[in-house]
Amino acid sequence: MTTETETGQGYETPMGVAWEFDYDVSVESVQALYEKAKNLQWNVTTDIDWDREVDPARPILEGEGFGFSQMPLFQRLSKAQQDALRAHSAAYRISQFLHGEQGALMTAATLSHSVPDYEAKLYSATQTMDEARHVEVFQKYLDKLAIVYPMTPALKELxxxxxxxxxxxxxAIGMNIVVEGIAMGAFHNMIRVTGCDLLRDITVLTMRDEARHVAFGNLYVGQAISKMHPDDREDAADFALAALGVMAPALMGSSGPRSENDRGGDSRSGSGRDDPAFIQVLVNSEIDPRDFAKGIREATDAGISLEPRGGTVRILHDLVLPALSRVGLITDRTREILKERSIEPNADTSVLERLEKVD
Ligand SMILES: [Fe+2]
Ligand SMILES: [Fe+2]
Structure with a gap:
């Protein structure tokens, strides 16, 4: 039987299935997450005031919360181009939330049939419902913007x-630690830079769920890693490194891996050179993509940071690397590889723990 979907995006996966006939709880911390998840369910239809319109006079990405506004090129654009770039960049970014949430929905469902412990299966079912809600909520918001951009190649690949x-x-490494670590940072930053009350409300609710998903990655993966044969641990560490390799160029922006420009705002898209969806953002804003690429180089050469201002976290440095380190996925070997790539293997979990306490 073929797995092709109508849009040709289907493929086979080699995922295993694990029955568990011991119904005693063995990992209390995961059971506690399951209990918390049951108490914190919310309904997209009834818990959000959808009558609010997205005010066209109030940009979704306000002021210097829009990192590209710091480019000299941005100041040379017409007001109409500036407004269009803000609006389409916001739609592009929220579209990535939507597509990423669909991916999370599928990985969470997969966890429910493959994790070995009873309470982890129950927990995974709650995460699956959470992710369904997140797909629904961002789809409903994008409906108001009347545009959905395609998924970026890097996020799809990961x-x-x-x-x-x-x-x-x-x-769980790919989703609960890397993708959801990135998502938690992106949501945190969006809450701080958006001028749209509706978007802020839905992002706050979504982030509260994501904090549980990241906590599951920490608790459950951490104990699995600690029991692994060293060879298997190195294999898992390699997988984590490869996941970082896919996302790091986008997280670090156009100025390359020596930059600390990984704050998850506009820098996530870099200059958009390899991303057809971001090229479309520029075309829709009536900006020549070649001029924009030159504008990025101009800003970089002048030492101008394109990070959105306003207390944002550095996603790779403050969230993803500490999360991997915390569960034992930065081994002596992969630490050296990171250093060779000029990535500091930050193990300080203080920012990560602050964000995990949102609920
Ligand atoms: Fe989610
Ligand atoms: Fe999630």
Whole structure:
């Protein structure tokens, strides 16, 4: 039987299925997450005031919260181009939330049939429902913007690699640690830079769920890693490194891996050179993509940061690397590889823990 969907995006995965007939709880911390998840369910239809319109006079990405506004090129654009770039960049970014949430929905469902413990299966069912809600809420918001941009190649590649990885530990590394670490940072930053009350409200609710998903990655993957044979641990560490390799160029922006420009705002898209969806953002804003690429180089050469201002977190440095380190996925070997790539293997979990406490 073929797995092709109408849009030709289907593929086979080698995922295993694990029955568990011991219904005693063995990991209390995961059971506690399951209890918390049951108490914190919310309904997209009834818990959000959808009558509010997205005010066209109030940009979704306000002021210097829009990192590209710091480019000299931006000041040379017409007011209409500036407004269009703000609006389309916001739609592009929220579209990535939507597509990423669909990926999370599928990985969470996969976890429910592959994790070995009873309470982890129950927990995964709550995460699956959470992710369904997140797909729904961002789809409904994008309906108001009347545009959805395609998924960026890097995010698609990372989630596909996660779904195809064949083992629940790698699925949880790819999704619960790397993708959801990135998502938690992106949501945190969006809450601080958006001028749209509706978007802020839905992002706050979504982030509260994501904090549980990241906590699951920490608790459950951490204990699995600690029991692994060293060879298997190195294999898992390699998978984590490869996941970072897919996302790091986008997280670090156009100025390359020596930059600390990984704050998850506009820098996530870099200059958009390899991303057809971002090229479309520029075309829709009546900006020549070649001029924009030159504008990025001009800003970089002048030492101008394109990070959105306003207390944003550095996603890779403050969230993803500490999360990987915390569960033992930065080994002596991969630490050296990171250093060779000029990535500091930050193990300080203080920012990560602050964001995890949102609920
Ligand atoms: Fe989610
Ligand atoms: Fe999630």
């Amino acid at each position: 989630i596909d690699a996660t779904l195809k990885s064949g083992h629940w530990v790698k699925i």
